[in-house]
Amino acid sequence: MDMTIGDWMRQHKDIDRLDRELILAKTLALTRAQIIARPEHLLDDDSLRWLASWVERLRNGEPLAYLTGVKEFRGLTFEVTPDVLIPRPETELLVELAIDLAITRERVDNKLRILDLGTGSGAIAVALADFLTETAAVAEVYASERSTAALGVARRNAANHDVSVQWLESDWFRDITTQFDLIVCNPPYVATNDSHLAALRHEPSAALCAGSDGLDALAIIVPGAHANLLPGGWLLVEHGYNQQTAVQSLFAEQGYEHISTERDLGGRPRVTLGREP
Numbered sequence: 001m002d003m004t005i006g007d008w009m010r011q012h013k014d015i016d017r018l019d020r021e022l023i024l025a026k027t028l029a030l031t032r033a034q035i036i037a038r039p040e041h042l043l044d045d046d047s048l049r050w051l052a053s054w055v056e057r058l059r060n061g062e063p064l065a066y067l068t069g070v071k072e073f074r075g076l077t078f079e080v081t082p083d084v085l086i087p088r089p090e091t092e093l094l095v096e097l098a099i100d101l102a103i104t105r106e107r108v109d110n111k112l113r114i115l116d117l118g119t120g121s122g123a124i125a126v127a128l129a130d131f132l133t134e135t136a137a138v139a140e141v142y143a144s145e146r147s148t149a150a151l152g153v154a155r156r157n158a159a160n161h162d163v164s165v166q167w168l169e170s171d172w173f174r175d176i177t178t179q180f181d182l183i184v185c186n187p188p189y190v191a192t193n194d195s196h197l198a199a200l201r202h203e204p205s206a207a208l209c210a211g212s213d214g215l216d217a218l219a220i221i222v223p224g225a226h227a228n229l230l231p232g233g234w235l236l237v238e239h240g241y242n243q244q245t246a247v248q249s250l251f252a253e254q255g256y257e258h259i260s261t262e263r264d265l266g267g268r269p270r271v272t273l274g275r276e277p
């Protein structure tokens, strides 16, 4: 029996509507607007087989971005693979804050140096480079990562967006000798017994988990950043909405100045920053 887009949409109502529209768009090489506008479009056998395999993967909890291989972040399209965390919209706050600090910290001698520590897909570094090096030519962006596979994805994303990023393979700061004006980091910060982890099982646990309280990575990064920050440089870290007090304490114990925490669009405290004396 012939099946149209409209029939298929009605038969798969257990899948999120946006996800249904996006896999139809990807399968049929149409835009989402075209999918919505053409409910009478007939699906051929090949398309139906392809859609069935994607539905099975979505029902198994696999994120749509791993199926389509792409995710939007700050208006840019990023390649994603199961080697990298899927960039989250709340991380855009980290990028906005870094841009604000970068454009107010003028350097007369040379360009501002910014490090995205634990770059994953490269979303933060590429978004920063896209904004700062292309439009204002004020910064040099570096990005580090321990996972070789993730660095490969990040490099391709930078190339796709035609931005320049200096890549460093390092376990946090271990092999980084450069000093920076800004260090931005979205580290793993989920506690290993957090009930949300089951829903995140398709993403790399090294990108998510950080010990029993979720603070293991931050407990290395906050003290470790001193050696790689220029005097007056800033460290900005994303964290869980319930980790503000603990992360502010880490910054205070380490003698950072002007410590503050910024909230995401949902009003949750998500990014703590402090200045190197």
Ligand SMILES: C[S@@+](CC[C@H](N)C(=O)[O-])C[C@H]1O[C@@H](n2cnc3c(N)ncnc32)[C@H](O)[C@@H]1O
Pocket (backbone or CB within 6 Å): 084, 085, 086, 087, 088, 091, 117, 118, 119, 120, 121, 122, 123, 124, 144, 145, 146, 147, 150, 170, 171, 172, 186, 187, 188, 189, 206, 207, 208
């Ligand atoms: C929460 S993900 C963030 C990825 C990306 N920056 C983003 O915001 O989408 C944390 C990243 O830190 C990396 N990472 C974990 N442990 C690391 C370590 N010891 N040294 C360097 N990077 C590490 C992970 O591979 C992962 O890419």
